[in-house]
Amino acid sequence: MSNETTELLAMYEQMAVIRRTEKAAYDLFLAGLVKGTTHLASGHEAVAVGASFALRPDDYVFATYRGHHHAIARGATPEACLAELMQKATGLCKGKGGSMHLTWAPGNMLGSYAIVGAHLPIAVGAAWSAQLRGTSQVAVAFFGDGATNIGTFHEALNLASIWKLPVIFVCENNLYMEYTPIGAVTAADHPAADRAPAYRIPAKVIDGNDVIVVRDAVAEAAARARAGEGPTVIEAETYRHYGHSRTDPAKYRPAEEVERWLKHDPIDVARARLEALGVTPDTIKGIDERADAIVAAAIDAAKNAPVADVREALTDVWADGGSAWRT
Amino acid sequence: MTETEIITYREAVAEGIAREMRRDPTVVCLGEDIAAAEGVFKTTVGLLKEFGPRRVWDTPISEQAIVGAAMGAAMTGMRPVAEIMFSDFFAVCWDYVANEIPKARYMTGGQVTVPLVLRTANGGGLGFGAQHSQAVENWALTIPGLKIVAPSTPADVIGLMAASIRSDDPVIFCEHKGLFATKGPKPPEGHVIELGKANVVREGTDVTIVALASTVHTSLAAAERLAAEGVSAEVIDLRCLIPMDLATVLTSVGKTSRLVTVEENPYQGGWGATVVSVVVDEGFQLLDAPVKRVASENVPLPFADTLEEAVIPTVDKVVAAVKSVVNF
Numbered sequence: 001m002s003n004e005t006t007e008l009l010a011m012y013e014q015m016a017v018i019r020r021t022e023k024a025a026y027d028l029f030l031a032g033l034v035k036g037t038t039h040l041a042s043g044h045e046a047v048a049v050g051a052s053f054a055l056r057p058d059d060y061v062f063a064t065y066r067g068h069h070h071a072i073a074r075g076a077t078p079e080a081c082l083a084e085l086m087q088k089a090t091g092l093c094k095g096k097g098g099s100m101h102l103t104w105a106p107g108n109m110l111g112s113y114a115i116v117g118a119h120l121p122i123a124v125g126a127a128w129s130a131q132l133r134g135t136s137q138v139a140v141a142f143f144g145d146g147a148t149n150i151g152t153f154h155e156a157l158n159l160a161s162i163w164k165l166p167v168i169f170v171c172e173n174n175l176y177m178e179y180t181p182i183g184a185v186t187a188a189d190h191p192a193a194d195r196a197p198a199y200r201i202p203a204k205v206i207d208g209n210d211v212i213v214v215r216d217a218v219a220e221a222a223a224r225a226r227a228g229e230g231p232t233v234i235e236a237e238t239y240r241h242y243g244h245s246r247t248d249p250a251k252y253r254p255a256e257e258v259e260r261w262l263k264h265d266p267i268d269v270a271r272a273r274l275e276a277l278g279v280t281p282d283t284i285k286g287i288d289e290r291a292d293a294i295v296a297a298a299i300d301a302a303k304n305a306p307v308a309d310v311r312e313a314l315t316d317v318w319a320d321g322g323s324a325w326r327t
Numbered sequence: 328m329t330e331t332e333i334i335t336y337r338e339a340v341a342e343g344i345a346r347e348m349r350r351d352p353t354v355v356c357l358g359e360d361i362a363a364a365e366g367v368f369k370t371t372v373g374l375l376k377e378f379g380p381r382r383v384w385d386t387p388i389s390e391q392a393i394v395g396a397a398m399g400a401a402m403t404g405m406r407p408v409a410e411i412m413f414s415d416f417f418a419v420c421w422d423y424v425a426n427e428i429p430k431a432r433y434m435t436g437g438q439v440t441v442p443l444v445l446r447t448a449n450g451g452g453l454g455f456g457a458q459h460s461q462a463v464e465n466w467a468l469t470i471p472g473l474k475i476v477a478p479s480t481p482a483d484v485i486g487l488m489a490a491s492i493r494s495d496d497p498v499i500f501c502e503h504k505g506l507f508a509t510k511g512p513k514p515p516e517g518h519v520i521e522l523g524k525a526n527v528v529r530e531g532t533d534v535t536i537v538a539l540a541s542t543v544h545t546s547l548a549a550a551e552r553l554a555a556e557g558v559s560a561e562v563i564d565l566r567c568l569i570p571m572d573l574a575t576v577l578t579s580v581g582k583t584s585r586l587v588t589v590e591e592n593p594y595q596g597g598w599g600a601t602v603v604s605v606v607v608d609e610g611f612q613l614l615d616a617p618v619k620r621v622a623s624e625n626v627p628l629p630f631a632d633t634l635e636e637a638v639i640p641t642v643d644k645v646v647a648a649v650k651s652v653v654n655f
Contacts, residue, residue, distance in 0.1 A: 060403065094436035105438035110402055111431065115422050121392040122427070125399020125407075132355060132381065133404060155392035162387070316437035317429075317472050319495030325471065326605070327523060327574040 005277045009287065011053055011211050012270045015045035016291035018069045019267060021078040024299050025068065025085055025099075026242060033303070034085045038099045041069040042241035043209075046266035047172050048073040050214025051140060054222055060108050060126045060139040062119040065100035066172075067112030070142060075107035079298035088305040095308030096316075117147040120156035120169065127160065127167035127225075138166040138225040140218070146177030148191035157199040157231070166225035168218060169201075171235045172208060178244045179252050196233035208236025209266040212273060238266070337507040339481035340370040340446070343488030344408060346516065348378050351406060354492055357384040357393060358410025367412060368448055368507055390420035394445060398428050401443040406492060414449035414463045414501060428497045429472025442495045444488075449477070450541055450591055451639060452505030457627040460635075462591035464539065465598045467499045468568050474522055475568035477501040479543040481511035483566060486520030494522060503540045523570030527579065531561035534585040534649050537576055537602055539565045542589040542621075542640055549645035558653055568598050576602060577610050584615040585652045589640050594622040616655035619648040 022042040028034040041048070048069035055061070063070035068081055076092055084091030085099050092102050100114040110126065113119035123141035130137035147153055148171065160167045171192035175182055188194035196203035202224075206217050214236060221232035239261035243250035250258075271284055317323035334342065348354045360367050362375040362385040375383045386393050390411060397409035411417055417424050424445070431439050451460035467475045474496050478484045484502065491498040528543060529550050538546040543564045550560040561579050565572060580586050586606055588599030599620040607618060624638045 092436070093434060093438070096436050097434040101434045103435040103438050105435070110399075110439060111435060113427075115426055118395065118422055118427055121395025121423075122399035122402070124392065125396030125401075126403045127399075128396055129400040129403040129405045132400075139399070152391045152395065155387075155389040156395070158387060159389060159392045159396060163384075312436070316433050319432070319440045319442070321437065323471070325569050326571040 002277070005274070005279060007053060008212065008270065008274055008277065009279065011049050012267070012274060012284070013287045013291060014049045014073060015211065015267050015270060016288055017078060017294055018045045018048070018072050020291055020295035021072060021081060021298070022068060024082060024295055028082070028086065028299070029246060035087070036098055037245050038085065039066040039245045040240070040242045041066050043239050043261070043266070044172055044174070045069055046211040046214050046269070047142065047170065047208045047236045047238055050211040051170060051218040054215045054218035055138070055140065058108060058135070058137050059222070060110055060123065060137065062110055062123040062126070062139065062141045063112045064116070064119070064143055064147070065112055065114045066144070067102050068099070071102040071104050071109055071112065074104055074109035076102065076104040076109065077298065078295050079301045082298055082302040083305050086302055087308050088302060089307065089309045090302070090305040091308070094312050096312060117143065117150035117152035119143070120147070120152050121159070124156045124160045124165055124167050127165040128163065130166055136226045138168060138222050140168045140170060142170045142172055144177070145171060145173040145175065145182040145186070145191045148195060149186055157196065157201060157233070160231040161199045161201050164228065164230035167231045168221045168225060169231060169233045170218070171233070172238055173235050174238050174240050176240070176244070176253070190235050192233050193235040201231050201233050203233035203235065205235045205237065208238035209264050210269050211266060332513040333510050334481050334513045335507065336481045336484055336509045336511070337368060337370045338372070339484035340488070340502055341372050341374060342513070343485040344371065345374060345377060346485070347489060347492040348374070348382060353404060354406045354408060355382045355384070355400070356408045356410070357386050357397065359386055359388055359412050361385060361410050368504060370502065370507070390416055391423065394420040394423040395427070397443045397445070398423060398431070398441055401441045402431070402439050406442050408444045408446060408492060411445055411447040413459045414447040415458050415461045417447070417463060417466060424467065424473070425470050429470050433472065440495050441497045444491045444498045444500050446500040446502060448504040449501035450503045450505050451628050451635060452541065454630060454632065456630045460628045464501050464568050465592045465596055468598050468601065472497070473569060474498040475501070476522065476566065477503070477540040477568070478566065479506065479540050479564050481509070482514040482518065483520060485514050486518045487522070487566065489519040490522045493519070501540065505541050520566070522567050523572055525566055525572035525575040526564040527561060527575065528564045529560065529562040531559040531583065533559045533583055533653055534561065534587060535576065535579040535583045536560050536562045536587050536589060536645070536649065537565060537599070538562060538589045539568070539598070540591070542591055545640055545642055546589050546645055548642045549649065552642065552646055553649055558649060560649060571601065573602065573605050576606060577613070580606055580610050580613045584613055586614070586618045587645070587648050587652060588620045589645055590620065590622040591639060592623060593625045594620060595625050597622045616652040619652055621645050621648045
């Protein structure tokens, strides 16, 4: 079996695990076991997984509140993610962050950010830090089409460009800024890629639902960054399978558009590539079943975990672990 | 016998930063006009020359990117010292100050730390007008997760700058622009003032005056005048709002039984309210008189000198407040 096939099988499996984890999050929300809000990434799997396979383990990833797929792609377990959503002590953030703040620092996934656009300058800072320390690490900021109209997007691109920083800006363009079509509120056809030239940053628009295309685009950008050539903007076209958040039925999306995109499912695209490489349907079925088992076990473990420890309410404001504000 | 060298408050800022940059290569500076121009208030003189352009960076006018990048660098092994030119501009990058930096460690269950310093020129008295003259330590006080420092003398600038840069927690470091020209002894190498330790700058027995940064000097001048009239005032320089040294305040009120706070921020939402609420709660038995807060009027800061004087705490206002509690 070729290296390419082995890698694509691994990517397929990771996307399959993410897809099932997101479905679990949706079902658990409907069952009242996940409260608050969720922003599911079903449909966006190829962007997270393709990018992750192009990066080194010591590269930094920053994501938005729709970030479950990035946490898992960088090594967070489905169990820890679901436990976090279910307010358990075994949650990724001990139940202190919730769905919008999944973070896996051991995998250098330095957070999911709930304020639109906030993490772009933060990613620029991580890239600056890597440049100062001379480590050839790169920082990747994943963000939505909606984030391209907020001030921090523009400040981040400008700063990354003038300081030639090793940062990759990956826009997950799913055509909607929450409930509004992005074209209605953006003075550009390609919200991220069309703005990049104004900041002297090379950009490309890619099929965000083809994991190999994503991997190759991110690999190229990472090589540029490590060679000291500065930032890149990648606009990855993709689509949400669910609504914006919680149980939003997304009625604002035309039925034919939804149908068209569901037919271009990143998992189906990867499966077709695998079959073209000679992988048998049985092998792929085996991976699907393994993904089923992994996520089923994760749901079980998360359900049975204890709730968040009350003592943690007052910990970790400061680096010393405490929260004292006075003598 | 060697004479103690005298330096200005603004020289102390550069000296304090330089001392830390010499001992720790992960300390880097960024801000608008801080490198080549050495700071609009000349508070970073000599840094670019000594440490070079890879440690002292001029940025565009992009407060959100400056502070956001400082956060990202702090999360990944550096100790950035970022300048916000006028403290009023914290409003421009308020998401980072209020929502991102102070919450990152807590929300992630302790997975990240943010060892940065946001230093800024704070306060009024130079006629810069309402949007360049505010004292905003109290803005940061409303947010758990930020340490807040406001030195009143050159020696304290250096000692507190050392502690702030060495701290693994995010620190808002408020330099007072009205104090930049003031002078004081240059402290020896290694001078560090632990965060959260107030300084009793004048001992007294009749009233406790709690002050911060510029109001320390106002309060000391008031104490001189009061002494001539037979009132002995103890003046406490809080130095930090977070950690807030209420132990020192309570000990002092235990001695004097009267409390006056002197705050440059407007009365509404000022830091004195927190001090007073704790003293009235935990030190009720200690008090022999109502507590007075001397603070700016609840208006934007006007430009003309006569108007500004009518708004901000003055020596006259402090003397009057002290007399009212002493004569209760």
